[in-house]
Amino acid sequence: MAISTVIVMSAFVASCAPPPAQFPRAEIESELNQLVSSGGIPGAQLVATNGDREIQLNGGFGDLTAETPFPDAARVRIASNTKTFVAAVVLQLIAEGSVALDAPVEHYLPGTIAGPGGDGTRITVRQLLNHTSGIPDYLPLLGPLSEADLRRPRPVEELIDLALAQPAIFEPGTRFRYSNTNYLLIGQVVERISGASIADEVTRRVIRPLDLTDTYWPNYPAEQEIRGPHPRAYHYFGHERVDITDIDPNWGLPDGAMVSSGRDLNRFLTALLSGRVVPAAEFAEMTQTIAVDIPGITGVGLGLFRRTTSCGLEVWGHNGGMDGFVVLVAATATSAVTISFNQLPRTSDAARFEPNVLIDKVLCTVGDLPSHR
Numbered sequence: 001m002a003i004s005t006v007i008v009m010s011a012f013v014a015s016c017a018p019p020p021a022q023f024p025r026a027e028i029e030s031e032l033n034q035l036v037s038s039g040g041i042p043g044a045q046l047v048a049t050n051g052d053r054e055i056q057l058n059g060g061f062g063d064l065t066a067e068t069p070f071p072d073a074a075r076v077r078i079a080s081n082t083k084t085f086v087a088a089v090v091l092q093l094i095a096e097g098s099v100a101l102d103a104p105v106e107h108y109l110p111g112t113i114a115g116p117g118g119d120g121t122r123i124t125v126r127q128l129l130n131h132t133s134g135i136p137d138y139l140p141l142l143g144p145l146s147e148a149d150l151r152r153p154r155p156v157e158e159l160i161d162l163a164l165a166q167p168a169i170f171e172p173g174t175r176f177r178y179s180n181t182n183y184l185l186i187g188q189v190v191e192r193i194s195g196a197s198i199a200d201e202v203t204r205r206v207i208r209p210l211d212l213t214d215t216y217w218p219n220y221p222a223e224q225e226i227r228g229p230h231p232r233a234y235h236y237f238g239h240e241r242v243d244i245t246d247i248d249p250n251w252g253l254p255d256g257a258m259v260s261s262g263r264d265l266n267r268f269l270t271a272l273l274s275g276r277v278v279p280a281a282e283f284a285e286m287t288q289t290i291a292v293d294i295p296g297i298t299g300v301g302l303g304l305f306r307r308t309t310s311c312g313l314e315v316w317g318h319n320g321g322m323d324g325f326v327v328l329v330a331a332t333a334t335s336a337v338t339i340s341f342n343q344l345p346r347t348s349d350a351a352r353f354e355p356n357v358l359i360d361k362v363l364c365t366v367g368d369l370p371s372h373r
Contacts, residue, residue: 023365040345040348054263075214075260079322092277092279108189142162150247183255198217233324233325304316311360325341330356
């Protein structure tokens with residue numbers, strides 16, 4: 001389900017052009033392994049890009065049984081990073097005049113948002129996209145889940161109804177509170193307007209035009225094994241670490257269903273931020289932020305979070321975590337870095353798990369490299 005969060009042999013790969021001499025490979029490699037160890041996580045893969053330069057580093061194990069690292073260009077479940085793809089589709093529909101950003105959701109989903117959890121006549125599309133709707137998050141309502149729970153499909157309508165049965169958190173538009181339910185509803189808006197599945201719309205409008213060959217929306221529940229090269233995914237149920245690679249713990253839902261690679265996520269974010277995915281007027285709306293009280297975050301847009309790195313770069317991304325994976329992404333219009341981990345850190349390890357420090361260091365090192373395109 002989507003959430004919005006051992007020193008061993010490492011591997012290094014560069015494509016198109018050699019890495020710059022000043023890139024501190026050994027230092028970054030060491031810190032990636034330290035991050036894996038401090039988080040109690042089997043392994044990780046870091047992919048940084050700038051123009052036609054790419055640097056890939058592995059830490060820890062991608063497969064605990066075989067004791068092998070992440071495979072090259074590993075595909076992972078990207079969890080809530082899916083929301084940025086979904087938001088981009090909505091902004092395209094807005095540009096086409098099919099959806100109005102500040103229209104009540106009731107106009108598109110009549111009768112769907114009703115009850116204690118929200119009123120669709122008072123909640124707008126924008127408020128779903130930037131988490132100011134006040135609709136409760138369904139995810140905490142599920143409680144601790146077992147492996148058997150993850151294997152049981154959860155229809156989107158069931159989860160929406162579960163959230164709306166709870167009291168609204170606040171009046172629409174008055175505050176920010178992250179809620180996965182918002183994107184379940186946004187997915188339904190896209191499907192109602194387009195007449196196609198959200199998976200098909202993301203594929204047609206974003207994945208194919210950008211040639212994201214490692215990226216796809218799984219055909220749940222028929223398809224749960226990850227296509228192509230990928231690490232094993234692990235999760236602790238109590239004190240037992242279980243391999244859940246072949247379980248889709250998001251149930252194919254629009255708040256976190258997608259699979260991608262670090263390479264493709266970097267390509268998507270830099271394309272989005274350079275204006276190649278969403279038209280200019282709608283991109284301005286996407287990056288219009290609200291202030292939030294989240295450490296390190298300087299603003300929340302529509303499917304995007306903004307922050308400033310230690311060297312002063314303004315970067316955008318989302319991040320995502322689910323049973324089995326944590327994937328963190330930060331980008332400018334020219335450079336990006338993604339770190340993928342094959343396990344959520346346990347609560348006891350979470351305080352020591354600070355991947356943004358490493359992400360900042362990498363971005364501050366590669367951000368000004370010249371492009372060779």
